[in-house]
Amino acid sequence: MNAFLNVETSLTGRRWVGPDDDLTRRAEGLAQSAALPLPVARILAERGVAAEEVAGYLAPTLREMLPDPLTLRDMAPAAERLVAAATGGERIAIFADYDVDGGASAALLIDWLRQQGHRATLYIPDRIDEGYGPNPPAIAGLAADHDLIVCVDCGTLSHEALSAAGRTDVIVLDHHLGGETLPPALAVVNPNRMDEDGALGHLCAAGVVFLTLVQAGRVLRGLGRAEPALLPLLDLVALATVADVAPLIGVNRAFVRQGLAIMARRQRPGMVALADISRLDSAPSSFHLGFMLGPRVNAGGRVGKADLGARCLATDDPDEARRLAETLDELNRDRRAIEAAVREEALSQVAARADPRLSWAAGAGWHPGVVGIVAARVKERSGLPSVVIGVENGTGKGSARSVPGVDLGRAVQRLAAEGLIEKGGGHRMAAGLTVAEAGIAAAMDRLAALIAPELARRSGVDDLRISGLMEPGAATPELMEMIEAAGPFGQAAPAPRYAFAELLLDSVSTMGETHLRAAFRTAGQAPLEAVAWGAMDGPLGPALMSRKGRQFHIAGKLEMSHWRGRSRVRLRLDDAAAI
Numbered sequence: 001m002n003a004f005l006n007v008e009t010s011l012t013g014r015r016w017v018g019p020d021d022d023l024t025r026r027a028e029g030l031a032q033s034a035a036l037p038l039p040v041a042r043i044l045a046e047r048g049v050a051a052e053e054v055a056g057y058l059a060p061t062l063r064e065m066l067p068d069p070l071t072l073r074d075m076a077p078a079a080e081r082l083v084a085a086a087t088g089g090e091r092i093a094i095f096a097d098y099d100v101d102g103g104a105s106a107a108l109l110i111d112w113l114r115q116q117g118h119r120a121t122l123y124i125p126d127r128i129d130e131g132y133g134p135n136p137p138a139i140a141g142l143a144a145d146h147d148l149i150v151c152v153d154c155g156t157l158s159h160e161a162l163s164a165a166g167r168t169d170v171i172v173l174d175h176h177l178g179g180e181t182l183p184p185a186l187a188v189v190n191p192n193r194m195d196e197d198g199a200l201g202h203l204c205a206a207g208v209v210f211l212t213l214v215q216a217g218r219v220l221r222g223l224g225r226a227e228p229a230l231l232p233l234l235d236l237v238a239l240a241t242v243a244d245v246a247p248l249i250g251v252n253r254a255f256v257r258q259g260l261a262i263m264a265r266r267q268r269p270g271m272v273a274l275a276d277i278s279r280l281d282s283a284p285s286s287f288h289l290g291f292m293l294g295p296r297v298n299a300g301g302r303v304g305k306a307d308l309g310a311r312c313l314a315t316d317d318p319d320e321a322r323r324l325a326e327t328l329d330e331l332n333r334d335r336r337a338i339e340a341a342v343r344e345e346a347l348s349q350v351a352a353r354a355d356p357r358l359s360w361a362a363g364a365g366w367h368p369g370v371v372g373i374v375a376a377r378v379k380e381r382s383g384l385p386s387v388v389i390g391v392e393n394g395t396g397k398g399s400a401r402s403v404p405g406v407d408l409g410r411a412v413q414r415l416a417a418e419g420l421i422e423k424g425g426g427h428r429m430a431a432g433l434t435v436a437e438a439g440i441a442a443a444m445d446r447l448a449a450l451i452a453p454e455l456a457r458r459s460g461v462d463d464l465r466i467s468g469l470m471e472p473g474a475a476t477p478e479l480m481e482m483i484e485a486a487g488p489f490g491q492a493a494p495a496p497r498y499a500f501a502e503l504l505l506d507s508v509s510t511m512g513e514t515h516l517r518a519a520f521r522t523a524g525q526a527p528l529e530a531v532a533w534g535a536m537d538g539p540l541g542p543a544l545m546s547r548k549g550r551q552f553h554i555a556g557k558l559e560m561s562h563w564r565g566r567s568r569v570r571l572r573l574d575d576a577a578a579i
Helices: 021-033 038-046 051-058 075-087 100-114 136-145 159-163 205-222 231-243 251-264 269-277 286-303 308-314 318-353 371-382 408-417 437-457 477-485 540-545
Strands: 092-096 121-123 148-152 169-173 187-189 359-364 386-392 395-401 423-426 430-436 498-511 515-521 528-532 551-563 566-578
Touching: 021 038, 021 051, 038 477, 075 148, 075 169, 075 187, 075 205, 092 100, 092 136, 100 148, 100 205, 100 231, 100 286, 100 308, 121 136, 121 308, 136 148, 136 159, 169 205, 187 205, 205 231, 205 251, 231 251, 231 286, 251 286, 269 286, 269 308, 269 318, 286 308, 286 318, 286 371, 308 318, 318 359, 318 371, 318 386, 359 371, 359 437, 371 386, 371 395, 386 430, 386 437, 395 408, 395 437, 408 423, 408 430, 408 437, 430 437, 477 551, 477 566, 498 528, 498 540, 515 540, 515 566, 528 540, 528 551, 540 566
Parallel strands: 092 121, 092 148, 148 169, 169 187, 359 386, 528 566
Antiparallel strands: 386 395, 395 430, 423 430, 498 515, 498 551, 515 528, 551 566
């Protein structure tokens, strides 16, 4: 296939690839049969949507897409035990992971219980002192004072820790990859258990919790009791789904679509406070969840007190929500400064190592709260699966991020089974690990060997995929409204990327230290405004800054910008090619 617009090597070193002839024909057919603009028809054609499915796809309903919770193993005993504890006034503890998915999952349960007049104990482990997941002292302590412990977004591999619960019942609601045996618990509800068929493996933990609450509602109905309202909880499920980079397919798409609508109503104090502190002045989108709200919720677990994010999401007190959001915002600023220092050192190590299979770096004193986000930045820069490890007192705690087509979670789990790391696990796109400092190099070499066959099967993944060519004048708010109806966009459902040909770079300037603002012009049309987040960290920003007045082909994703009461379409610039 010829390069799109003949761009063989762009400013970021990529080849541009457009839709193939078959996709183009299907898109044109959909546009005609369903009376859709061609850019929207292209999105649906890429998703494999048939003409008779268009209406349902553009307006997905949770009722039609929600799977039967009972298709998941252990769902019935989990829901029945949760209802028994809630209705019987039992003492319930919620043990959650310290990330957005864990915090949102905990907030789901806290809200559901509060609607029934029940208060639960929230326990989130300290990332540095306790590490990820349940640990024996914490579980034993909770068991001494509670009748039921619910582990969310963790627990599937916690055999020793859950044994410490003794006679106290434990329910695990999780989505991380399971092992050959299950931990000692009353119920382990996890679509990624080894004895599940994987049909719901795309759910994050909050999705699993929501399905559990759906089944709990059925149990309550059977008892003749009132059910807590579930639809208002979808804002939490949406936030977790996007922030945990779960694929936006199946029911996840409905979760996020309807969750964004719930969020726009500004009914949850924590969400309102986070949106306000983030200066979000428009209807929320997947981008806002992943890049504005999510990082602030995560900041407590990364560099502050681990439970701050969950408490902010769960509180029903606007004043408390505002105080917590302000603290999280300040911690997020601290996190960015720490992250920048670690990122610079990590990228330097990766460049020196130049392993074509795996990008990895390790350093003494690197804050464990930022290694995950630095791993994501390293992955973006290198295009390879990446691992970043912070070392303290002879032990390394690391985080890994993958690329499409490479199951990093399973590979890390294999390292643990082979004894090369102390522990580790996760899912396809992200994982965590603990390893002795002396064994880091050997473990990383083995990890690179494990993922090499999957990497070899990836072809053309570094090309820049273009959905189609567009004239600047066609990028109107009316078209954007229809494009957004084909969303939400995110993991496994990327936003369409459009190319604009032969535009003059009219103006260009930096925003902060790393971002770029630009305007591109063509004769007879209004300028197309563009932003390029993080462009100064790579080749794109410096190249554009030095070439004002030159002509370029440009490519990116359209979005609505709202500023001082004015709404307009702008381009989130991904790449450019000099003419």
